Structures are given as structure tokens and as C-alpha cells.
Amino acid sequence: MTNLLVLKEKVVGFYKNFEYPIQIVGKFILAILAFNYINNDLGYFEALTGIVPMLFLSVICAVVPVAIFVLIFALVVLLHLFKLSMVLSAVALVVFLLFYFIYLKFAPDQGILIVLYPVLAQFNLHYMIPLVGAMAFNPFAALPIAFGVIFMKVIGYLQEAASLGDPGTDVKEIMTSYQYIFDKLFADREMVAYIVVFTLVILIVYGISRLAVDYSWYIAIGVGTLVNVIGLAMQASGIEGMSVVMVIIGSVIGGLLAAAAQFMGCTLDYARKESLQFEDDDYYYYVKAVPKIQITQAERTVKTYGKKSKKAKKTKKGSGHEEEMMVAAEGSGRTKEQKTQIYEDLKPEKTVSVQKPVNDFDELSFDGFDFDELDQK
Numbered sequence: 001m002t003n004l005l006v007l008k009e010k011v012v013g014f015y016k017n018f019e020y021p022i023q024i025v026g027k028f029i030l031a032i033l034a035f036n037y038i039n040n041d042l043g044y045f046e047a048l049t050g051i052v053p054m055l056f057l058s059v060i061c062a063v064v065p066v067a068i069f070v071l072i073f074a075l076v077v078l079l080h081l082f083k084l085s086m087v088l089s090a091v092a093l094v095v096f097l098l099f100y101f102i103y104l105k106f107a108p109d110q111g112i113l114i115v116l117y118p119v120l121a122q123f124n125l126h127y128m129i130p131l132v133g134a135m136a137f138n139p140f141a142a143l144p145i146a147f148g149v150i151f152m153k154v155i156g157y158l159q160e161a162a163s164l165g166d167p168g169t170d171v172k173e174i175m176t177s178y179q180y181i182f183d184k185l186f187a188d189r190e191m192v193a194y195i196v197v198f199t200l201v202i203l204i205v206y207g208i209s210r211l212a213v214d215y216s217w218y219i220a221i222g223v224g225t226l227v228n229v230i231g232l233a234m235q236a237s238g239i240e241g242m243s244v245v246m247v248i249i250g251s252v253i254g255g256l257l258a259a260a261a262q263f264m265g266c267t268l269d270y271a272r273k274e275s276l277q278f279e280d281d282d283y284y285y286y287v288k289a290v291p292k293i294q295i296t297q298a299e300r301t302v303k304t305y306g307k308k309s310k311k312a313k314k315t316k317k318g319s320g321h322e323e324e325m326m327v328a329a330e331g332s333g334r335t336k337e338q339k340t341q342i343y344e345d346l347k348p349e350k351t352v353s354v355q356k357p358v359n360d361f362d363e364l365s366f367d368g369f370d371f372d373e374l375d376q377k
Contacts, residue, residue: 005267005293008263008264008267011264012264024062024063025062027061027062027066027069028058028059028061028062030061030112030115030116030119031057031058031061031062031069031073031115032054032055032058033119033122034073034115034118034119035054035057035058035073035076036054036122037118037119037121037122038073038076038077038080039054041155042077042080042081042084042155042159043080044080044081044083044084045076045079045080045082045083048076048079048080057072057076060072061073065108066108066109066111066112067108067109067111069111069112069115070108070111070112070114070115073114073115074096077092077155078092078093078096081155081158084158084159084162085158085161085162087174087177088158088161088162088177088181089158091154091158091178091181092154092155092158095147095150095151095154099144099147107140107144109137110133110137110140110141110143110144111144113129113132113133113137113141113144113145113148114144114147114148114151116129116132116148117129117145117148117149117151117152118148118151118152120250121152124243124246124250125246125249125250125253125254126250127228127232127246127247127250127251127254128250128251128253128254128255128257129145129148129198129254130142130145130197130198130199130201130202130205130224130228130254131201131205131221131224131225131228131251131254131255131257131258132254132257132258133145133198133202134201134202134205134206134209134220134224134258135205135221135258135261135262136261138206139202139203139206141202142198142199142202142203145198145199145202146195146198146199149191149194149195149198150185150191150195153184153185153188153191154181154185157180157181157184157185158181160180160184161177161180161181189235190235190242193231193232193235194232196231197227197228197231197232197235198228200227200231201224201227201228201231202224204220204223204224204227205220205221205223205224205258206220207220208220208223208224212288214270214273215270217262217266218259218262221255221258221259221262222255224255224258225251225252225254225255228247228251228254229247229248229251229252232247232251233247233248266292267292267293268290268291268292268293269290269291269292269293270290272290272291273288273289273290273291274288274289274290275287275288275289276288276289
């Protein structure tokens with residue numbers, strides 16, 4: 001477990017150091033997959049279907065905010081639909097505008113789920129989207145996910161309506177095409193099943209994760225995965241094109257990704273949790289505090305063998321007694337305080353001789369010459 005926590009700290013540290021470049025690369029890959037889906041599924045506007053326009057748009061989407069990314073994605077879709085049928089593309093335009101003014105204007109970051117849903121749908125892994133949305137955002141993530149489901153269905157039905165013939169400017173034909181699209185939408189059981197189950201999963205995951213119980217996030221992810229599998233599997237038998245196997249695989253992958261994201265974002269030590277009570281002038285508080293697990297690097301002591309320290313080199317120039325003192329003090333296994341004490345104990349006492357000042361000139365003598373004799377002469 002310790003090794004896993006150390007690896008987590010390294011990964012989180014790496015992400016914090018290179019957060020902006022990692023986000024740019026992630027948005028670039030997402031943009032490539034999104035525009036590839038548009039080109040394969042629509043592809044009516046030939047000027048946008050080449051590899052150069054796709055790379056150019058992906059680079060722009062990688063460096064702009066998420067809200068602009070979603071706007072570029074919507075404009076590309078509208079251009080393709082406009083090339084398909086000018087009149088029918090108005091339906092998609094109205095849907096985009098409604099969603100923007102109702103929701104996306106107030107929560108632009110969550111709009112990335114609109115792009116993520118069709119990208120995952122290419123690999124039949126869109127079943128994981130509610131778990132990712134619940135972990136990364138809040139219960140309102142159900143709205144952009146529902147819009148992503150509706151968006152893909154509208155595109156499919158617009159293509160079907162266009163295949164019946166371009167209504168042109170004939171009002172009756174236009175109304176017939178619109179009626180066909182809306183009838184298909186309201187009769188689509190698969191779309192309704194996705195929206196209901198995904199919304200239920202998001203609410204369950206978010207609600208359980210806010211409970212004051214141990215490992216609430218992981219319990220919420222497990223319950224959400226189970227509800228997602230059961231809810232979609234119950235609908236799979238009566239819906240053409242929905243595979244129970246892919247529902248299970250997509251849901252499990254989504255649950256694992258959500259658990260990994262939670263582990264990287266916050267790891268708690270429930271063994272050291274505390275329940276606190278305190279009050280102020282207006283309220284009495286009951287608080288449950290759970291500390292986060294933090295791994296610190298152990299301090300390392302480096303020992304050098306076969307190389308004398310500078311202190312030992314200096315004492316080598318001194319007397320033999322000082323050299324013995326240093327050898328005794330530098331013995332292995334002693335702390336710095338012990339070495340200092342040994343050095344002080346072995347240090348010889350210094351005798352300081354103080355020369356008494358001479359007050360009487362008569363007391364001076366030089367090589368046996370007495371200055372008193374000079375006075376007598």
C-alpha cells in the first residue's frame with residue numbers, strides 16, 4: 001500500500017508541474033476523436049473532412065477554453081447539416097441555442113460532456129459517462145449528458161429525413177419532415193432509457209458520496225455502477241442495438257476510472273478519524289474529521305568510507321595526543337553530541353601562565369648582571 005501511495009504522490013506531483021501541457025494534449029486528443037466522428041457520421045461539408053482541417057481545428061480546440069471548444073464543435077456540426085439540408089439544419093440550430101442559453105452559459109466547463117459522449121459512443125463505451133460526470137462535476141452534469149444523447153439522436157433522424165427528399169421551400173414538406181423527426185424522438189425508447197438511467201446513476205453517486213460514512217465515494221461508485229448495469233440491462237432486451245455485454249464492460253470501466261480518479265484526488269486515513277464538538281455564541285457544532293494520507297520521503301544519511309574528513313586532516317598536523325583525541329571522537333555509531341563530549345573530556349587542560357608585572361627596577365637582572373650594583377657605584 002505504501003508503494004502505491006508513493007506512486008500516487010509522484011503522479012499527482014507530475015500533473016501539478018505540467019498541468020497546462022497535459023490539459024492541452026488531452027483536449028487535442030479529444031478534439032481529434034470528436035471531429036473524426038463528425039467526418040465519419042456526417043461528412044457532407046467536404047472542405048472540413050480532410051486531415052489538414054481536422055488537425056487545424058483540433059489545435060485551436062486544444063488551446064482555447066472548454067466553452068469555445070464546444071462552440072467550435074457545434075458550428076462544425078451545423079455546417080455539415082446545413083450542407084445536407086438548410087431547412088432541416090434549423091432544428092439542430094434551435095436545439096443548440098436552447099441548450100446554450102438555458103444551461104451552458106452558466107456552467108461552460110460541463111459542456112465537455114457533450115463532446116465526450118459521442119466520442120465514447122464510437123467505441124461503444126458511452127455507458128461510463130454518468131460515472132465520469134458524477135465524479136468530475138455535480139448532479140447538474142445530467143443535463144449536458146442528456147443533451148449529448150438527444151444530440152446524437154437528432155443527427156441520426158435528420159439524416160433519415162433528408163434521405164426522404166429535400167423539402168425545399170414547400171411549407172407542407174418542411175412540416176412533414178419536422179413532424180417525422182419529433183415523432184421519432186418521442187418514440188425512441190433507447191434515448192429515454194439512457195436519459196433516465198444516467199440521471200438516476202448521477203444522483204445516486206452524488207448523494208451517497210456526501211454521506212458521513214467511511215469510504216463513501218467508493219461505495220457510491222460501486223452502487224452507481226451496479227445501478228447502471230441493471231438499469232440498462234433491463235432495457236437491452238427490448239432495444240435494438242444495445243448489447244448487455246458492452247453495457248457491463250462500459251459500466252465497469254467507468255467505475256474503475258472513477259475510483260482511480262478519486263484515489264488520485266483524495267486518499268483518507270479512516271483509522272485516525274476524529275469526532276469533534278465545539279460551540280460559538282449561535283451554534284453547537286458536531287464535526288467528523290478524517291485526515292488525508294500524506295507520504296513524506298524518508299531522510300537519508302550518507303556515510304563516506306575511506307575518505308578522511310577535513311577535521312581529521314587538520315588534527316594530523318598537530319601533536320600525537322590531539323590525533324588520538326580525534327580518532328576516539330570520530331568513532332562509528334556516535335552522535336555529534338557524543339563526539340563533542342569525548343573531545344572535551346580528552347582535551348588537556350591548558351595552563352595559562354600570567355607574568356607578574358615588575359614594579360621595582362631593582363628586581364631586574366640580565367644574565368647575572370645586577371642593576372643594584374650599578375646604583376652603588
